[in-house]
Each structure stands twice: as structure tokens, then as C-alpha cells.
Amino acid sequence: MRSRLLSSSILAAVVAAGLALSGCAAPASPESSPSASAEATTRVVATDQGDVTIPAAPKKVVLLNYALAGYLYDLDVPVAAMTPEATNSDPVFSDFWADDAEKAGTEFLPWSAEGFDLQAILALEPDLIIAGGLGFPLMQATKAYDQLTAIAPTVIVSGSLTEWQQQFSFLAKDVFDQPDVYDEALAAYDEKVSAVKGEISxxxxxxxxxxxxxxxxxxxxxxxxxxxxxxxxxxxxxxxxxxxxxxxxxxxxxxxxxxxxxxxxxxxxxxxxxxxxxxxxxxxxxxxxxxxxxxxxxxxxxxxxxxxxxxxxxxxxxxxxxxxxxxxxxxxxxxx
Known part of the structure; x- marks a missing residue:
């Protein structure tokens, strides 16, 4: 049975690569100091695991909870790959966002009850990992958090966010800095709830x-x-x-x-x-x-x-x- 744990040699390679890149970097000019550059290219997100520094404009995102995919496509996030809806299942895109996934070239990642395939995630070279949410995906992401962060900055959506409004707000405002997208969605939803409530018995x-x-x-x-x-x-x-x-x-x-x-x-x-x-x-x-x-x-x-x-x-x-x-x-x- 294939191991879902990242080997120590792979982790060492990840760390070594990061050190090599930092050692070869050219000296920063005064007008482009590290702090100024960080402010322009990164964002800090508060999570249950602590503050996480992420790219302000990620280019390749891996998603480890199928149930969160709709939010990411609504936010036009470049989802390179995601786990299927259930472990050891035939993966299929949801009808709600299949066109977006196909346009983005999103792939499916192996996923079993043992955990995520960390080697497959590493091979994709993501610059951001989104995980968590409710239930089993949250449990597995929390368990593998240290290994995931060795691959890329990892944001785990808290299990305390039990409503779609809370999850969407966190992703839109805190993670991807698109508050207007969430605000428009919430207004449309609230208007529809009010209309439906008045038309049903x-x-x-x-x-x-x-x-x-x-x-x-x-x-x-x-x-x-x-x-x-x-x-x-x-x-x-x-x-x-x-x-x-x-x-x-x-x-x-x-x-x-x-x-x-x-x-x-x-x-x-x-x-x-x-x-x-x-x-x-x-x-x-x-x-x-x-x-x-x-x-x-x-x-x-x-x-x-x-x-x-x-x-x-x-x-x-x-x-x-x-x-x-x-x-x-x-x-x-x-x-x-």
C-alpha cells in the first residue's frame, strides 16, 4: 500500500531548495527592501494554526476539500488540483462549477482514508494550499498540517465556520482579498431567502x-x-x-x-x-x-x-x- 506520508528525504530536499534559493539571491536595493517587497506580494491570514503568510496573487492553488471548490471558482482562483468529493471514488466535477474547472485545467489528486497523497501535491509545486472545512477533510488536513506547510503555505478553513456565509467570507475577504464578491453574493442570497420565505407554506x-x-x-x-x-x-x-x-x-x-x-x-x-x-x-x-x-x-x-x-x-x-x-x-x- 502506497504511503501517504512525505519521506524525510523529500522534506529535506524541500528545505534545502529553499535555503539554496535564499543563499543565491542578489542583495536587495534600498528602494526594494525585503519588507516593502513582502508587503506588495504577500498577505498574512489568521487561522486556527496561527498566522500564515501567503502569496497575494497565487498562481497555482491546491484544494484539499471538494466542498470548498465553488467558492474558489466564484473568486476566480487558479485551482490546479483538488481532492475528489469522497475518498477512493471516481472523481467527477460538480455541475455547478464543471465548466470553470475544465477551463482552469483542474486535475484530481489521489485521496484515501489514510490521508492525502503528499508526494502528488509536492509534484505540482503549488504556491498555496487551501484545506479544512467540515468533517473528514478538516481532520486529515489538521493531522498533516506540518507536512503540508513544508510544501507550500497552507490555509486551513476552520471547522468553526459551519455556514456557507462564514466560509465564503473567510476565503473572499481574509484569504483572497475580494470582499465585493462575497458582499454581492450575500445580498443576492438574503434577497432570495426573503422572497422564498414569503411564498412557501x-x-x-x-x-x-x-x-x-x-x-x-x-x-x-x-x-x-x-x-x-x-x-x-x-x-x-x-x-x-x-x-x-x-x-x-x-x-x-x-x-x-x-x-x-x-x-x-x-x-x-x-x-x-x-x-x-x-x-x-x-x-x-x-x-x-x-x-x-x-x-x-x-x-x-x-x-x-x-x-x-x-x-x-x-x-x-x-x-x-x-x-x-x-x-x-x-x-x-x-x-x-
Missing amino acids: VPSGESVFLSFTADQRPFVLIEDRGLPKMFSDLGFRPAPLFASGQFQPYTAGGDSFEISTEQAGQLLTQDSLFVFGFNAETIDLATLRANPVYSALPAFQEEQAYQFPYWSQRADYDESMALLDLVQKQFAKKGQ
């Missing part, structure tokens, strides 16, 4: 949001972040299951917690149920109805179980705008 009672992995393991989305929070902005009432204190996220910085099928019958007593696949269309309502545990739930009994695309779970800006259209269609007031 929200089911009464509480709702729960359930995601299924490929092996049919159910995960409840935490109610005060991400997708459930977006629905609450539209007038839905996500059930406070996580707030009960009985559950822990499946991983640090995660946006969901796992339950068993047996627990589902006891916990999922809410009036409405929203179902999603995890990283793929892994589930459908017909399959759940065939399971007596789920078919007995109030949401199925009252025909208030709804399925939305898998990408809704961790929707970025463009996906959130598309999701608003789907919500408007699903819950449109009668007569509209």
Missing part, C-alpha cells in the same frame, strides 16, 4: 434532517448549523436533538452525529423528515418506506418525508441558491 411542528452513507448508516444533521440552520431561516423548526447533550459529532468539527436504525424509531418522532445521501445519492424514500422502522415514523405516516439532493447537506453559495429554488417548488403555497 412551512409544515407545522419540528423537523429532523437525516443523511445516509453508502452503507445505509443514518446520521442526524446538527440542528444549529449548516443545512438545518438554513431551513430555520425559512421558518422551519429543526428539532433540538443535539442540544439534548446525548450525542457527539462523528468527528471533531463534524456537522452530524450517528444513530442506529433501532434508535431511529425512538428519536425521529418529529412531524417532518428531510432525507439526503452523503456525498452521493445513497438513499431514496421508497427504500426507507420498505423498512418497518422508518415507515412507522410520524413523518412517513403523515406523508411529510422529503428527499433533497445529496449536495444540499453541505451546500456552498451556488448550491444554496439552487436549494432555495427546490424548497420554493416543494413547499409552494397552494394556488401559486
Whole structure:
């Protein structure tokens, strides 16, 4: 099995190359002092790992979380390569930004449950690495941070940024210095939320949001972040299951917690149920109805179980705008 760890010889070569370049550099002229040059060509970004000095205008960016790609393409960032949506999967560009990725010549990097392929990243010679976000990509990036920074300046998007607004704002304002792009996106989104909220009929009672992995393991989305929070902005009432204190996220910085099928019958007593696949269309309502545990739930009994695309779970800006259209269609007031 191929190692995903950077060998000591490779790391040594990276350091040696940097020292050689610094040793051969010509003396700086008074009018182009190192401090003046640094101010013009670099930016300092505050992260959970400390301040990171990055290129002000990066030329080759490696992205280690597929879920963050939409933001980078909206910001016209030169994404040279990225990890696939899931480990050990056949990589496919999202319909939301496939044209941008193809135009940029973006490649896919190998990615497994063991970690990132650091040698493949090194071979690309990036001048900036963007990683982090939510869940597994954040855990792996944090674990490999020292090795990643030996390759290029690495910015890990904090797991505390659970909403698309927070992630996009950080990337647009702090990292790539394009605040206007984010401000315009936020204004368009807020306007659309207001319009959709006035045109839908929200089911009464509480709702729960359930995601299924490929092996049919159910995960409840935490109610005060991400997708459930977006629905609450539209007038839905996500059930406070996580707030009960009985559950822990499946991983640090995660946006969901796992339950068993047996627990589902006891916990999922809410009036409405929203179902999603995890990283793929892994589930459908017909399959759940065939399971007596789920078919007995109030949401199925009252025909208030709804399925939305898998990408809704961790929707970025463009996906959130598309999701608003789907919500408007699903819950449109009668007569509209």
C-alpha cells in the first residue's frame, strides 16, 4: 500500500531548495527592501494554526476539500488540483462549477482514508494550499498540517465556520482579498431567502434532517448549523436533538452525529423528515418506506418525508441558491 506520508528525504530536499534559493539571491536595493517587497506580494491570514503568510496573487492553488471548490471558482482562483468529493471514488466535477474547472485545467489528486497523497501535491509545486472545512477533510488536513506547510503555505478553513456565509467570507475577504464578491453574493442570497420565505407554506411542528452513507448508516444533521440552520431561516423548526447533550459529532468539527436504525424509531418522532445521501445519492424514500422502522415514523405516516439532493447537506453559495429554488417548488403555497 502506497504511503501517504512525505519521506524525510523529500522534506529535506524541500528545505534545502529553499535555503539554496535564499543563499543565491542578489542583495536587495534600498528602494526594494525585503519588507516593502513582502508587503506588495504577500498577505498574512489568521487561522486556527496561527498566522500564515501567503502569496497575494497565487498562481497555482491546491484544494484539499471538494466542498470548498465553488467558492474558489466564484473568486476566480487558479485551482490546479483538488481532492475528489469522497475518498477512493471516481472523481467527477460538480455541475455547478464543471465548466470553470475544465477551463482552469483542474486535475484530481489521489485521496484515501489514510490521508492525502503528499508526494502528488509536492509534484505540482503549488504556491498555496487551501484545506479544512467540515468533517473528514478538516481532520486529515489538521493531522498533516506540518507536512503540508513544508510544501507550500497552507490555509486551513476552520471547522468553526459551519455556514456557507462564514466560509465564503473567510476565503473572499481574509484569504483572497475580494470582499465585493462575497458582499454581492450575500445580498443576492438574503434577497432570495426573503422572497422564498414569503411564498412557501412551512409544515407545522419540528423537523429532523437525516443523511445516509453508502452503507445505509443514518446520521442526524446538527440542528444549529449548516443545512438545518438554513431551513430555520425559512421558518422551519429543526428539532433540538443535539442540544439534548446525548450525542457527539462523528468527528471533531463534524456537522452530524450517528444513530442506529433501532434508535431511529425512538428519536425521529418529529412531524417532518428531510432525507439526503452523503456525498452521493445513497438513499431514496421508497427504500426507507420498505423498512418497518422508518415507515412507522410520524413523518412517513403523515406523508411529510422529503428527499433533497445529496449536495444540499453541505451546500456552498451556488448550491444554496439552487436549494432555495427546490424548497420554493416543494413547499409552494397552494394556488401559486
